[in-house]
Amino acid sequence: MVGVLARPHGPEAATATGARLTVVDVSHAFDLRGARLPVLEHVDLAVAPGEFVALLGPSGCGKSTLLRLIAGLEPPDSGTLTVDGSPIIGPDPSRLLVFQDPTLYPWRTVRGNVALGLEARGLLKAQGARIDEALRLVGLADFADAYPHQLSGGMAQRTAVARALVNEPRLLLLDEPLGKLDALTRLAMQGELVRLWQKKGFSALLVTHDVEEALVLAARVIVLSDRPSRIRAEIVNEAPYPRHRDDPNLVRLRREVLEILGHVA
Numbered sequence: 001m002v003g004v005l006a007r008p009h010g011p012e013a014a015t016a017t018g019a020r021l022t023v024v025d026v027s028h029a030f031d032l033r034g035a036r037l038p039v040l041e042h043v044d045l046a047v048a049p050g051e052f053v054a055l056l057g058p059s060g061c062g063k064s065t066l067l068r069l070i071a072g073l074e075p076p077d078s079g080t081l082t083v084d085g086s087p088i089i090g091p092d093p094s095r096l097l098v099f100q101d102p103t104l105y106p107w108r109t110v111r112g113n114v115a116l117g118l119e120a121r122g123l124l125k126a127q128g129a130r131i132d133e134a135l136r137l138v139g140l141a142d143f144a145d146a147y148p149h150q151l152s153g154g155m156a157q158r159t160a161v162a163r164a165l166v167n168e169p170r171l172l173l174l175d176e177p178l179g180k181l182d183a184l185t186r187l188a189m190q191g192e193l194v195r196l197w198q199k200k201g202f203s204a205l206l207v208t209h210d211v212e213e214a215l216v217l218a219a220r221v222i223v224l225s226d227r228p229s230r231i232r233a234e235i236v237n238e239a240p241y242p243r244h245r246d247d248p249n250l251v252r253l254r255r256e257v258l259e260i261l262g263h264v265a
Contacts, residue, residue, distance in 0.1 A: 018203030019083045019094065019170035021047040021070065026079030027228075028065060038228035039065050043079070045222065045231065047171075052197055052204045054214035056257065057224030057232075063207040066229075067173045070205065071097040083171060093117060096169040100176040102160040104148040110159050111135070111144040117167045134162040137196060154185040158192070165200065172197075174206040178213070190216055194241055211257045215250050216243045223260050233260050 023045040029036040039062040047053050055063045069076050072090040081088040083095065096117075104113045114131050118124045135141045138158040148156060157177060164172060174193075178186045194217060197204055208214050214221045221235040235253055237243075243250060 017170060017201040018050040019047075020049050020085075021045070021171060021203060021205070022080075022082045022085075023066075023070070024080045024082075026066075026069065026076045026081060028062070028069060028076045028078075029228075040069075040076075041228035041230050043229065043231060047203050047205060050201050050203055051220070052194075052206070052218045054206045054208060054218035054221045055224060056208065056211060056214050056221055056261070057229060058226050058261070059209065061224050061227050062229035063224060064175050067097060067175050067205065067207055070171075071095055071173055073097075093121065093167040094169055095171045095173065096164040096167060097173040097175060098160055098164050098177045100179045102148075102156040104156060104159055106148050109145050109147055110140055110151070110162075113148070113159055114162045114166050116163060121167075130166050130168070134166040137165060137199070138162045138192065152185070153181050154189055157181065157189060161193075161196070165196065168200075169202055171203045171205070174204060176207055176209065179209070186213075191242065193217060198241070211254050211261075212245060212250075215253050215257070216245065221253075221257060223257060233257075 023043055026040055026043045027038070028040040029038045043066065055066065057063055068074055070081060070088065072088045072092060072095065088095070111131060114134055115124055115128070118127055118130065132141065135144055138161055140155065140158055140162060143151065143155065148159075151159065161177070178189050181189060190213060206214065206217060215235075215237055219237060221237065222231055223233040223235065224230070225232045235257055237250070237253060239247060239249055
């Protein structure tokens, strides 16, 4: 099994309230035209409380499928997934998935979209103040009454993140949440994700195709193989935050990851 770091990385790691995730010998396949298409094969993974881990691998190798299994959206064919020792048997507000597309309801304001989770759980009246807190955390307090069509791509994605944060998740699952943003907005949002993670102390598991993004954000980068996916390598990045893209160590790690992925300069 991939080893768990002795402690989460980050300036506020001592106050981490994140969940401990354990994935043991998980395999999964899809039904495709009457045949089984293997996607994941004997995957072992552990995420420590408050740790930020990134998943890298070829397109279609099963990274997003693994996130869906962890989110409880479907069960694995074999193996076990647990959070803090309890089996994952379905979705739970403590484990939330943020997608590449914000998927906001166009007829709801920013505040209305962020409130969805609390509404669904019958907690809006008792815990509605958490909406304002989440909007402040992502810098959208002044846009609470705006509608999705009035937002930039970055602001829409901030709204999606706030919608997750309002539920106070202990494990945040990020499925290429910055993939469709322009380059400058993406850089800014990377910094925002680190800031939110450090402030709230949740555990984070990020799927990305961007090697540099993975190394800038995560304490560990897990490199997956082609489908059916297995874990090929684990890269540990102990550099302090904020990280700089021209740091020689980050440049060296980037080259190492690209070589593992078969992209040799």
